[in-house]
Amino acid sequence: MKRLTALATAAIIAFSANQARAVDPDKPLTLPATVTIVDFDQMKATALALHPGSTLLDTDLDEEYGKYIYQVELEDTRGVEWEIELDALTGQVLKNHQET
Template sequence: MNTLTALFTAALVGLTASLAQARDLGPDEALRLRDAGTIVSFEKLNATALARHPGATIGETELEEEYGKYIYQVELRDPQGAEWNLELDAVSGQVLKDHQDT
C-alpha cells in the first residue's frame, strides 16, 4: 500500500508542478495588467524586441505567467528570413532570452 501511495503522490506533485509552470493570459487580463501599470506597455516591449533585430517584423506575441512572473514572448522574422524567439520580463522590460528558431 505504501508503494501505491508514493506513486499517487509523485503523480499528483508532477501534475501540480506542470500546471503551475505557465499560464497563458487572455487579452482582457493582459490589458488589465498593462492599464494597472503592473506590466510595461506592449508598445515598449515590442520596441525592445525590434531593437535587438533591426528591420525585423513581429509575427506573434503572447503574455504568460510563469512561476509568478509575467513573461512576454515575441516571435520575429528578420530581413534575411530568420525567425527569432524572444522572452522579456513584462514587468521590467528586460530581455531574458533571445534565440534563433531552428
C-alpha cells in the same frame, strides 16, 4: 503503496501545470495592486530594436513561476525567425535566440 504513488504523481502534475501558463487575452489579467507591467508597445519596440527591419510574427504574455514574460517572435530581413523573451515587469531582455 500504489495509492501513495498515485497521489504523489497527481500532486506533481498539478504543481507543474500551475508553474507555466499562457495568459488568456480574452480575460482580464489580474495582478496584485503593487505590480505594474511594461506597456506592450514599449516591449514590442525593444524586441524590434534587437533586429532592425524585422517583422513581428507573434506575441504572448505568459506567467512562468510567478513571473510575467512577454514572448515575441520576429522574422528578420533575411527570413530568419527569432524568439525574444522580455521580463514584463522590468522590460529586461531575458532571451534572444534564433529559432531552429
